[in-house]
Amino acid sequence: MAAQNGNNQAQDREELQSALHRLGLPPTYPQVILYRQSQCPGKGLGLKAARNIPRGTPILAEAELFWIAGTPDPPPVQASKPEFQALSCPVVPHTARARFAANNFEMGKSGRRMKRGIFVTASRFNHSCVPNAHFTWNAASKLLTIHAIVDITQGQEIFLNYHPKDYLKPAIERQQELRTSYSFVCGCPACQPNTDSKRASEARRQWMAGLNSIIGLNQNTHTQGQREQLLANIQFFGRQLQEERLFYPQLADVYGKEISWYRREIQLVINGAGRTRLLYKEEALKVATAKLDLDVVCSGHDSSEVRDTLRTIRELRQV
Numbered sequence: 001m002a003a004q005n006g007n008n009q010a011q012d013r014e015e016l017q018s019a020l021h022r023l024g025l026p027p028t029y030p031q032v033i034l035y036r037q038s039q040c041p042g043k044g045l046g047l048k049a050a051r052n053i054p055r056g057t058p059i060l061a062e063a064e065l066f067w068i069a070g071t072p073d074p075p076p077v078q079a080s081k082p083e084f085q086a087l088s089c090p091v092v093p094h095t096a097r098a099r100f101a102a103n104n105f106e107m108g109k110s111g112r113r114m115k116r117g118i119f120v121t122a123s124r125f126n127h128s129c130v131p132n133a134h135f136t137w138n139a140a141s142k143l144l145t146i147h148a149i150v151d152i153t154q155g156q157e158i159f160l161n162y163h164p165k166d167y168l169k170p171a172i173e174r175q176q177e178l179r180t181s182y183s184f185v186c187g188c189p190a191c192q193p194n195t196d197s198k199r200a201s202e203a204r205r206q207w208m209a210g211l212n213s214i215i216g217l218n219q220n221t222h223t224q225g226q227r228e229q230l231l232a233n234i235q236f237f238g239r240q241l242q243e244e245r246l247f248y249p250q251l252a253d254v255y256g257k258e259i260s261w262y263r264r265e266i267q268l269v270i271n272g273a274g275r276t277r278l279l280y281k282e283e284a285l286k287v288a289t290a291k292l293d294l295d296v297v298c299s300g301h302d303s304s305e306v307r308d309t310l311r312t313i314r315e316l317r318q319v
Ligand SMILES: C[S@@+](CC[C@H](N)C(=O)[O-])C[C@H]1O[C@@H](n2cnc3c(N)ncnc32)[C@H](O)[C@@H]1O
Pocket: 042, 043, 044, 045, 046, 087, 088, 089, 090, 102, 103, 123, 124, 125, 126, 127, 128, 182, 183, 184, 185, 186, 187, 188
């Protein structure tokens, strides 16, 4: 058992080193400050790149000022902290509840309740529906991390997506949600009225919304032809996400679906009903490797997302 664990760890280490090498990323987090706080017209304060930030670079790893679970109201002792009081509050009156609502990040669950925390620097990132950075709560390091998910050039503003689960909604609905929760009108390239970028974005998101309900269907009931169509749909969905620059967590989920598709086919082969097992194994490993790279880029090499994908790769190699 101990020898097996040791083998697994060595295999994971090697896999991860290959990923870092492919991505040209260092194995440790840099200790330089890559952002500067600036006034951003129409958005209040924001954070801009203080130098060129290559894709996959960790921009921030921050501990919380405080967290709460199961209540929208921070207790007075926390609400009175000057760092909290200094954060923006989009609604009047400036209650602690409203300020907390506009600035908190999810930190995973405490029992059955979601923990939400305040992070003094992370709270200064503004929103875009096509963000160039991604935030993850890293349960192992107990830090909120923010990574560049595309190359960001010096002086560009760094954006997070406040509502990543809303990506299939049309701009008008996303804007409504943002107005309700944060009191602003989003002017990102996917929302700016009468622009080619918005039209293209709306078309892509509409395609994806149509496909979304069918790429999650149970494959067991499908004929081979239907299963192959399902794979084609999953891959098309992934390409739309890449064109839309929606990498995380959306593209990672689609890679997960593609891997499940191959795993299911491999199972059918083993049961005598399918085609070339080795071919599917190779394809599954290619997608899992792409997912590993994406996990490293967007959530960091020490994230639980990376650990899970390393386990998937190990399992696939044993098929
Ligand atoms: C978490 S804070 C971000 C930092 C904030 N701009 C500040 O000055 O501290 C969220 C608030 O920032 C503003 N904001 C964020 N993204 C924006 C955007 N894309 N356009 C306009 N305002 C935005 C809204 O007022 C929102 O309620």
